[in-house]
Amino acid sequence: MSTKCLIWFRQDLRIRDNLTLSSSLRRRVAIAPIFILDPAVEIGSCSKYWLFHSLKSLNNSLNNTLQVYHGDTSEIIDEILKENDFSEISWNKMYDDKSKKIEEKVKNIAKKHQLKSYIYNSSLLLEPSKTLKKDGTPYKVFTPFYRQNFLNRKYHTDAQAIDGLELITSSAANNLNSLKDILAPKKDSWMRKFHNIWEPGEDSAHKKLEEFLKIGINDYEEGRNRPDKLNTSRLSPHIHFGEISVNKISSCLNLNNKNHERYFSELVWREFSHNLLHYNPELPKKNLQHKFNNFPWINNKSHLKKWQRGLTGYPIVDAGMRELWETGYMHNRVRMIVGSFLVKNLMIHWKYGLEWFSDTLMDADIANNSASWQWVAGTGADAAPYFRIFNPITQGQKFDPEGLYVRKFIPEISNLPNKYIHFPSDCPTEIIKQSGVILGKTYPFPMVELKYSRERALLAFKNLNKINQSC
DNA sequence: TGAAATGTTGGGGCG
DNA sequence: ACGCCCCAACATTTC
Numbered sequence: 001m002s003t004k005c006l007i008w009f010r011q012d013l014r015i016r017d018n019l020t021l022s023s024s025l026r027r028r029v030a031i032a033p034i035f036i037l038d039p040a041v042e043i044g045s046c047s048k049y050w051l052f053h054s055l056k057s058l059n060n061s062l063n064n065t066l067q068v069y070h071g072d073t074s075e076i077i078d079e080i081l082k083e084n085d086f087s088e089i090s091w092n093k094m095y096d097d098k099s100k101k102i103e104e105k106v107k108n109i110a111k112k113h114q115l116k117s118y119i120y121n122s123s124l125l126l127e128p129s130k131t132l133k134k135d136g137t138p139y140k141v142f143t144p145f146y147r148q149n150f151l152n153r154k155y156h157t158d159a160q161a162i163d164g165l166e167l168i169t170s171s172a173a174n175n176l177n178s179l180k181d182i183l184a185p186k187k188d189s190w191m192r193k194f195h196n197i198w199e200p201g202e203d204s205a206h207k208k209l210e211e212f213l214k215i216g217i218n219d220y221e222e223g224r225n226r227p228d229k230l231n232t233s234r235l236s237p238h239i240h241f242g243e244i245s246v247n248k249i250s251s252c253l254n255l256n257n258k259n260h261e262r263y264f265s266e267l268v269w270r271e272f273s274h275n276l277l278h279y280n281p282e283l284p285k286k287n288l289q290h291k292f293n294n295f296p297w298i299n300n301k302s303h304l305k306k307w308q309r310g311l312t313g314y315p316i317v318d319a320g321m322r323e324l325w326e327t328g329y330m331h332n333r334v335r336m337i338v339g340s341f342l343v344k345n346l347m348i349h350w351k352y353g354l355e356w357f358s359d360t361l362m363d364a365d366i367a368n369n370s371a372s373w374q375w376v377a378g379t380g381a382d383a384a385p386y387f388r389i390f391n392p393i394t395q396g397q398k399f400d401p402e403g404l405y406v407r408k409f410i411p412e413i414s415n416l417p418n419k420y421i422h423f424p425s426d427c428p429t430e431i432i433k434q435s436g437v438i439l440g441k442t443y444p445f446p447m448v449e450l451k452y453s454r455e456r457a458l459l460a461f462k463n464l465n466k467i468n469q470s471c
Numbered sequence: 472t473g474a475a476a477t478g479t480t481g482g483g484g485c486g
Numbered sequence: 487a488c489g490c491c492c493c494a495a496c497a498t499t500t501c
Contacts, residue, residue, distance in 0.1 A: 225472080336472070375472095387501040388473050395473090454474085458501055 002166060003029040005088035005118070006080065008036070008106070009066070010099070012092040012122050012242035013058045014202045017157040019120035020090040021165060029088060030166040033058075033066045034080070037179055038073045041098055044359040046328045047240070049191045050200050052183035054241045055176060057201030064174050065167045070182065074105035081113040090118035092242070095128065095274045096366045097281035124271055125150065125246050128278040131271070138279045140381045142272050150268045155250035197327050198237070198362065205238035206248075213252055220259040224266075227320075227331035228404040233263070234329065236363030239270070246270070273371035276381055284354065284370040287379040291468045296460055297349040306447055307342055308356055310409075313446035315422050316396035317341050319409040326409065328362035333399050339376035340390040345453040347460065350377040386461045389454050396422035412442050 005027075007020050013035075015021055024031050035055055043051065059066040069076045080086075089110050094100065103119075110117045121127050131149045132138055139145035184191055212233040216223070223231025238244050246267055253260040277283045287293055306312055310321035320334035330338070335357075342353045350373040357373070358364045374380025378388070400406055403421030407414040413424055415435040420427035424437060425446055432439070439445050 333472085340473090384472075385501085389501090391474060451475095462501075 003027070003088060004084070004086045004168060005029040005031045005090055006077075006084075006086045006115075007031045007033045008077070008089065008091040009033055009058065010035075010091060010094055010242075011240065013054045014205075014243050014245070015058070015061045015162050016202065016206075017122070017245040017248050018092070018242075019122045019158055020092055020118065021162045022158045023118060023120070024090065025162055025165045027088075028166075030168050031090075032084075032086070032168040032170065033062050034069065035066060036069045036071070036073045036076055037182065038071070038102065040072070040102065042358070044361065044364040045190075046194075046360050046362050047237070047364045048183040049194055049328075050198070050237050050241060050362050052179060053200035054243060055179065057203070057243075059174070059176050061202060063167055063169075065169050066176065067170050067172065067174070068176050068179055070179065073102045074109050077106055078109045078112075081109065081115065086113075086115060088116045088118060090120070092120050092122040094123070095278040096284075100281075122245060123242055124274055125155065125250060125267070126271065128275045131275060138275055139272070142269065142382045145272055145275070146265060146268050150264075150271070151255065155247050155253075157245065157248045157251055193326070194328055194362070197329075200237070200241070200243070202238075202243045205235065205244035208233065208235055208238065209244060209249060209252065217259050217263055221262050224262070225333045225399050227323075227334050228400045228402065232332065236329075236365075240363045240365045240368075270368055272382075273367040276371045277367040283374065283380075284366055285351070288374055288381050289379050289383075291464060292377075292379040294467055295464055296347075298347040299349055299352065300346070303346050303447065304342075304348055304352055306444070307338070307346065307348070311444050311447075312341065313425070313444040314341065314392040314396075315403075315406040315410055315413060315424070316392050316400060319400075319406045322409040324357075324360050328360065330361070331405075333395075334405075335372070336376055337390050337392055337395050339373065340384075340388075341392055343373075343377040344386070344389045344457045345392075345448055345450065347453075347457055350374065350379065387458055389457060391450060391454075393423045393450070410443070413437050 005024050007024065012018055012020070021031070055066065055068065089106075091106070093103065107117060126149060128138070131145065212235070216231045216233060220231055223229045235244065235249070239246065250264060250267060253264050255261050255264055276288070280288060307317070307321060310318035310325065312318055316334065317338050320330050320338045323334070324330045339353055342348050343350050354369055354373045357369055358366070361369070371380060375383045378384055378386030396406065400422070401418070403418055406421055413421065413435070416424055416427060416437060417431065417435075420431070424432065424439060424443060427435070437443055
């Protein structure tokens, strides 16, 4: 009888290019795959939907042998090891504080049961410990981080398939559906619509990559900023749950091609975010730049609600927030615009934006999400300076010139002419009437005035610097 | 991976 | 021909 290895799946829900599996195959051990939904690890409402369907897809790939559990990870693994004769355990690492702590506990449980542990990195191109500066400290600026570590390197996948891997069929019935009510309840009408938009799972991730490499990437440099175009990969939820590896994606790119290289650099921004989180466990909670701890945020609940619902009166902001609610996704350019609006024009703390995104984004990822909110707020590493305040009207005109994106998500203003689509308040009464728009009724007036709110934010920032100088 | 204010230049209209 | 003004088109600076 062959050696038995327990494979603990986490955010690596794939069978291709997964080191826990390919190394098991090389060691010729039989594997028992498990997944544990641990309430200690927070997961947003929207990504729950994805997780459930992704697990289903993984279970299919594993010939229906995936066993799932709900509860405290180390306790559950302890139980499993008590009742079975495993001699090995294997998993892929994660980089947020909670997950790292859980890993530590599991390591101890494994030791207690005298198991051999096989622990890998299958989610990052490079381990954070391999990307330190010469002086041994982590990078704080993206460009040198990128140039020193990631360019001039070849990327390849470890193994394409796991044909021949011996799967242990559990004596217990497959229990995947026990998670359905927790993750993707049938009666949830918000989730139901995602079905028409997304197809979670490894195969679909690969299909999507292929499509992107055929079409979208060829004009990526320009098109990536255009929410009205289809130039982005939309792989983010697949990547988040590890349905496709970043090694696989990178191995398909030609880094001498400008469009490819730009896309690659976006993948490395993901690496950068994970590094920031790894070396700053409090990234989701605390300003990386401490001087912002004294910033006079105006955390107005009703303003926050208007932003969340897409009722700010600025079409590009509202379209983005509604795209998020409708589809569980928002175009990257628009994420920056709505972020800037929340943090600067409304002066609401970035943690509220982070919370909302965590709950409603399909690709919600604690590393990317917190690093990016700190970036947009100007409080992070290599961040956009606080005084870089986006003007939602000019951003709209620049990146959605025909208003196609805005019209798609805000149908009530879709009859406005291009000239006024990004700022209905400017529209002459006669024309706005003809378009069937009644400001304040069918579509809100702008909730804040741009010039005023911009100057308010700049003044607060200026005073902050003064306060921090004097103490 | 901004935007607005301010500064500079140069052409055209005009007395 | 000249100075003057206006203003667009850039460039630079500032937040």
